[in-house]
Amino acid sequence: MKGMETMELNDTVELMTSDDYKERFKAEYHQTNIRYKKLLNMIKKAEAGTLDFTLDCPLSLLKKQSSVMANYLTLLDKRARIEGVDLSV
Numbered sequence: 001m002k003g004m005e006t007m008e009l010n011d012t013v014e015l016m017t018s019d020d021y022k023e024r025f026k027a028e029y030h031q032t033n034i035r036y037k038k039l040l041n042m043i044k045k046a047e048a049g050t051l052d053f054t055l056d057c058p059l060s061l062l063k064k065q066s067s068v069m070a071n072y073l074t075l076l077d078k079r080a081r082i083e084g085v086d087l088s089v
Contacts, residue, residue, distance in 0.1 A: 022085045029076045029087050036069040
């Protein structure tokens, strides 16, 4: 599996389909983190005027979504520490 910086959604399939809930938990965390980083990148490009498409929704909504995703990642991280789930890959 790739390191967290280069991880893609496809890299989480094995974790997501595991019988072990800790592996599925890890997949959920990494999938959310991948989507969060992509959303932040899109927001950054939108603000810079370098997106290669036109947004269908207000940038403010995307920023709110990114804030909620960041909070969710924080909660997943706290839960992982409590439940002893190692989020490293």
